[in-house]
Amino acid sequence: MREGVQRRGAFGRLVRNPLGAASLLVLALLVLAVALAPLLASQGPQAASLAHAFDGPSGGHPLGMDSAGRDVLSRILYGGRTTLGGAVVSVAIALVLGVPAGLYAGYRAGRFDAAASWTADLVMALPAMVVLLASRAILGSNVWVLMVVLGFLVAPSFFRLVRGIVADVRGEPYVDAARVSGLSDLRIVARHVLIVVRGPVIIQVALVAGLAIGLQAGLEFLGVGSGSTATWGAMLNEAFQNIQRSPVLLLWPGLALGVTTGALVLLATALRDALEDRAGTPPRRRRADALVPADVSRDDRAELLSIRGLAVAYARPDGTEAEVVHGVDLDVRPGEIVGLVGESGSGKTQTAFSVLGILPDGGHVTRGSVIVAGQEVAGLPERRHRRLRGTTVAYVPQEPMSNLDPAFTIGSQLVEPMRHVMGLSRKDAAARALDLLRMVEIPEPEQVLRRFPHQISGGMAQRVLIAGAMSCDPALLIADEPTTALDVRVQADVLDLLRRLQAERGLGVLLVTHNLGVVADLCDRVAVMNGGRIVETGPTDRVLRDPQDPYTRRLLDAVLDDAPPRAPWRPVEARSETA
């Protein structure tokens, strides 16, 4: 049901886009005219009367007659059947071969993937025109046969497209979750994978159809076609031979080819925009001053991070906005650890992302003020916000492994940002990277610098990310569930490390978490979030001991500290013996 709504939404966006509407209209008219050729043309495409050769337009023949006295309109319309039909054949064959093979190879990997990728690379390396000329010599000049060969030649483009996308999503947590929940591979592919490849494949269809039409016309123009069938390429060839006598004969097939391939390319562009939801103009970012409410005074605001009345909204496809954070006030002072707690979806991450200026596409700060180290960042242009990231405010993400690039060593991932942001030489940056790894207590730091992310543990990866966050000496650290992905013992080590860094460097820390244990352990103050609002804020001791807001009380009640302890686990045999 939801999918249906999305599909209608994409089509709606396509027809609302002027480019999409115009190209769809042109293609629909072309297909209609070609389908109705027997009704629109006054005679068949091969009916010739030499007496009327090169006649100009007349009542029954609005585009005139060609060199053999055949009706040009009729040949354009019937020729369109072969030209467009040939493109449909090529695309259909390419789809049937390329998409399932790409799905299977991308999802299953292994030997089939290796063999199919090798074959696809080989076919793509062949020059299409030369293969088509050779096929014509072997298989004959029938245009439909050549289009089948072309289908084989372009199938690898679908294969590689689909394989690449599927290989990317194969490792996504939601696909793993579907696997763990017992869904069959076929069902996972149908439900989770096809939807991801659908958009790019549709775009590729439009592009390949244009390519097939161009190649077919090129072959016919070179005189490689059968000559007996009317096609736009064959018409170009004949017109070219009589260019001195009647240049206008080049115009009609040239126009038909140009308009069709142009409409297909424009349709592909509009489809991409519609499927990626780019049709709607994103809401313009307002300047910082426009976002700050008039009554926000700077007197009572913390000097490191001070948020007042922050609201964040996402643009919906229908042009309206969904507000997900509704007027948040929050302060972090230098040397202070503030916990931002709340259940999933309460708006913690959106608040943190607003400070960092990394809200996802479609999300933007609609009102309020966010001051970081004295600078207003709400509505700040990306270029200026980027300068603050790393240097003034740094970020430690939730999932250490997925935040390290598997293709680069730990060393290069630490060194490059320092060279870029701090202007250090490679040697100095490498020395500093080593110091940083020592600072976060990584054993054998020299070796770790040379390792790739898959060669270190999750706990070590999180220490590396903390080292990276500290590399440019930030004043404020935003840590978003920094220990959630780690096991309990490693969690404690990472929390110890954060506490030590904060104490040694006077760092301000905004700790986003849903774990009240972590808050009790680490935070000086806590702000409790629910439904996009801060419902309670205060010193950690006070809030945990004497919560004022009913939501905070519920959150505390949900912690199972007072629950009766479970019986210790014993093996099954031991239990049955007792019984």
Ligand SMILES: Nc1ncnc2c1ncn2[C@@H]1O[C@H](COP(=O)(O)OP(=O)(O)OP(=O)(O)O)[C@@H](O)[C@H]1O
């Ligand atoms: N890209 C997005 N587009 C639209 N809405 C979004 C987007 N990202 C988040 N939201 C919405 O914003 C609200 C707050 O999300 P947020 O990620 O801040 O929650 P959270 O408290 O950090 O939860 P969690 O602990 O699960 O990360 C949610 O209702 C969510 O649906």
